[in-house]
Amino acid sequence: ELQVAESGGGLVQPGGSLRLSCEASGFRVSSNYMSWVRQAPGKGLEWVSVLYSGGRIYYADSVRGRFTISRDDSNNMLYLQMSGLRVEDTAVYFCVREDGDDWYFDLWGRGTLVTVSS
Amino acid sequence: QSALTQPPSTSGSPGQSVTISCTGTSSDVGGYNYVSWYQQHPGKAPKLIIYAVTKRPSGVPDRFSGSKSGNTASLTVSGLQAEDEADYYCCSFVGSRDIPWVFGGGTKLTVL
Numbered sequence: 001e002l003q004v005a006e007s008g009g010g011l012v013q014p015g016g017s018l019r020l021s022c023e024a025s026g027f028r029v030s031s032n033y034m035s036w037v038r039q040a041p042g043k044g045l046e047w048v049s050v051l052y053s054g055g056r057i058y059y060a061d062s063v064r065g066r067f068t069i070s071r072d073d074s075n076n077m078l079y080l081q082m083s084g085l086r087v088e089d090t091a092v093y094f095c096v097r098e099d100g101d102d103w104y105f106d107l108w109g110r111g112t113l114v115t116v117s118s
Numbered sequence: 119q120s121a122l123t124q125p126p127s128t129s130g131s132p133g134q135s136v137t138i139s140c141t142g143t144s145s146d147v148g149g150y151n152y153v154s155w156y157q158q159h160p161g162k163a164p165k166l167i168i169y170a171v172t173k174r175p176s177g178v179p180d181r182f183s184g185s186k187s188g189n190t191a192s193l194t195v196s197g198l199q200a201e202d203e204a205d206y207y208c209c210s211f212v213g214s215r216d217i218p219w220v221f222g223g224g225t226k227l228t229v230l
Contacts, residue, residue: 035219044121044224045156045164045207047217058218094163103211104154104169111163 002026002107004095009112016085020112022078022095030073033098036080038091085116122147122208122222129228130198138225140191140208146220148189152211155184155193159204168193203229
């Protein structure tokens with residue numbers, strides 16, 4: 001069965017760091033375009049970062065310079081290293097697979113909650 | 119890159135049809151036929167219901183349809199059912215070298 005499962009969320013103080021993990025099943029992370037999308041409490045969806053199969057990486061302006069997306073091909077995992085966390089980074093973070101032909105998000109995880117608070 | 123513009127809320131009675139708009143610019147919605155729509159029930163992950171403006175994934179009822187005119191895309195839900203009550207988000211491929219995606223702010227659909 002095709003699925004992705006996020007982990008690693010939790011409570012962190014402003015300025016702190018956290019690493020989110022995404023375990024993929026039924027497909028290879030390395031062969032797909034993989035994104036992180038977040039949703040602040042009661043708010044809409046916000047695209048955060050993408051790692052293309054060929055290795056290109058892009059970030060939203062709001063996280064560029066603070067977040068780093070990466071993958072472990074041997075373990076079929078996607079990661080999001082978050083540092084310099086701010087209160088406004090509080091959100092549910094979804095790991096999402098993209099279809100690179102028609103450009104849409106076809107497989108979503110359940111998400112992991114990151115809370116940045118003192 | 120600014121978010122796409124959606125109405126915050128809309129409503130309809132069972133059996134009726136509603137249309138949700140998604141307005142962008144010539145750099146996103148108007149420039150590419152890569153608009154997708156997602157349905158999200160409370161506490162759940164978003165679910166793809168329309169991609170490439172008009173295409174429906176397998177398993178999505180044909181009551182859901184998409185269209186586009188200029189810089190505005192639309193999602194129409196026909197024959198409203200109680201389970202259609204949810205948040206709906208549009209998304210467009212941007213093609214920017216820096217930021218490839220932009221979402222709409224979301225629309226809360228209430229089935230009266």
